[in-house]
Amino acid sequence: MEEKILVTGGAGFIGSHSTEALLSCGYKVRIIDNFSSGDRDNLPAHANLEIIEGDIREPQSLRRAMSGVTKCLHLAAQVSVAHSVEEPCDSAENNIMGTLRVLEAARDHGVARVVYASSAAVYGEPENLPLTEAARLSPLSPYGLEKWVNERYASLFKELHGLSSLGLRYFNVYGPRQSPTSPYAGVITRFVDRLRVGQAPTIYGDGKQTRDFIYVADVARFNVLALFADQNGVCNVASQCSTSLLQLVEALQFGLGSHVSPHLNEPRGEDIRHSLGSAERLVDWLGEAPLYTLDEGLEAYLADMKLAR
Ligand SMILES: NC(=O)c1ccc[n+]([C@@H]2O[C@H](COP(=O)([O-])OP(=O)(O)OC[C@H]3O[C@@H](n4cnc5c(N)ncnc54)[C@H](O)[C@@H]3O)[C@@H](O)[C@H]2O)c1
Known part of the structure; x- marks a missing residue:
């Protein structure tokens, strides 16, 4: 059928x-x-x-x-x-x-x-x-x-x-067409929006909190x-790769050719500190692993936005 x-x-x-x-x-x-x-x-x-x-x-x-x-x-x-x-x-x-x-x-x-x-x-x-x-x-x-x-x-x-x-x-899914207000990886879109115009992105807390970003x-x-x-x-x-927000900013600074440092603000109470998913069942059940590393995903994302340096 x-x-x-x-x-x-x-x-x-x-x-x-x-x-x-x-x-x-x-x-x-x-x-x-x-x-x-x-x-x-x-x-x-x-x-x-x-x-x-x-x-x-x-x-x-x-x-x-x-x-x-x-x-x-x-x-x-x-x-x-x-x-x-x-x-x-x-x-x-x-x-x-x-x-x-x-x-x-x-x-x-x-x-x-x-x-x-x-x-x-x-x-x-x-x-x-x-x-x-x-x-x-x-x-x-x-x-x-x-x-x-x-x-x-x-x-x-x-x-x-x-x-x-x-x-x-x-x-935390990220990529082109994501709204900056997305609760998941909207942080990437928000950081890009600031860095591309030479403004400091805001991190709530010390930036050492980690997330599992997947393209x-x-x-x-x-x-x-x-x-x-x-x-x-x-x-x-999940990608099963842990990335801190500081590492994320660093990767974006590199991708955009920017040297602006992030602004650290008071932590928000509702944020969990670390999130990382096991991809074992994903690979076992669906037979494939994620293809994009964070650097590759960010590169593809910035290229889509015509922002890659
Ligand atoms: N983006 C992420 O990182 C993430 C993480 C976990 C779960 N999810 C889930 O993945 C799904 C897609 O999320 P997304 O990030 O693409 O968000 P999105 O807001 O871009 O997509 C949701 C879509 O559903 C439509 N919609 C909402 N309510 C509707 C309704 N009652 N009837 C018809 N259409 C309706 C919206 O117009 C929108 O096009 C959601 O179920 C979300 O909860 C997303």
């Missing part, structure tokens, strides 16, 4: 790169997006791409989007951790009820598999590093809890209805692989 993939949130950062990856593999792609944070300009004009402007919380739009689809990549979400703290009901309506409606519609339309965006936010403050999928889950925000609830629903749908699914716990082209490739794999459950999407 000819594959037709529905990408929810396809006009967003990860969604648009994933859509391009699917199109370049020759698949038909349909996206549904309400354009709340995504942008039509993120998407190419392509004969195999169909765009539905609609909301996943709205059953009629979702039914239309799901009809005739073989597999679904579910990325649509409200992605602001701060918003989930301020307006937990609104956030849960989008992130829990939205996902539940996607799972239900997938079941009702006989969709073979759903790959959905979970997040490293399900872990909270880590006990041990690198974080494996078996680590204790202790989310620090409604957003993280919503992603965890989605994982439980997906697992229940497998048991109750036989719906195959894989939840991908993305770590969006790798993530898009893993999303495609996950749609055609057969494992069920959850899997980290």
Whole structure:
């Protein structure tokens, strides 16, 4: 049967790169997006791409989007951790009820598999590093809890209805088209925005806090692989490389030919100190490792922005 993939949130950062990856593999792609944070300009004009402007919380739009689809990549979400703290009901309506409606519609339309965006936010403050999928889950925000609830629903749908699914716990994804306000790797976009005009980027704390950055082209490739794999459950999407914010600034200074030093501000209470994901299951289940080192990913990112020196 000819594959037709529905990408929810396809006009967003990860969604648009994933859509391009699917199109370049020759698949038909349909996206549904309400354009709340995504942008039509993120998407190419392509004969195999169909765009539905609609909301996943709205059953009629979702039914239309799901009809005739073989597999679904579910990325649509409200992605602001701060918003989930301020307006937990609104956030849960989008992130829990939205996902539940996607799972239900997938079941009702006989969709073979759903790959959905979970997040490293399900872990909270880590006990041990690198974080494996078996680590204790202790989310620090409604957003993280919503992603965890989605994982439980997906697992229940497998048991109750036989719906195959894989939840991908993305770590800090970065690359072209990311909003500087993104809670994940927006820090990279923000640092670039400052350094390119000769201004000091601001680091909250001593800069020795570490993150696991993964380039969006790798993530898009893993999303495609996950749609055609057969494992069920959850899997980290991480580089398993630890980078401090000071190292990040250094790499960007080099890439941009800038010598401006960062400005160190008071630490923010809500930030976790270290985050690092194990990529063991990712490589085992999806058969490939991340291709981009941080330096290569930053180079590709700056080249895309026409900023590389
Ligand atoms: N970027 C990261 O580092 C990261 C890390 C962990 C998890 N995630 C998850 O990955 C997914 C994609 O994130 P992103 O960084 O590309 O964010 P994004 O904001 O660029 O993409 C989300 C897309 O979903 C759309 N959308 C939101 N609510 C919708 C709704 N109700 N109906 C239809 N469309 C809707 C938005 O318009 C946007 O195009 C999200 O589920 C996010 O929680 C991202």
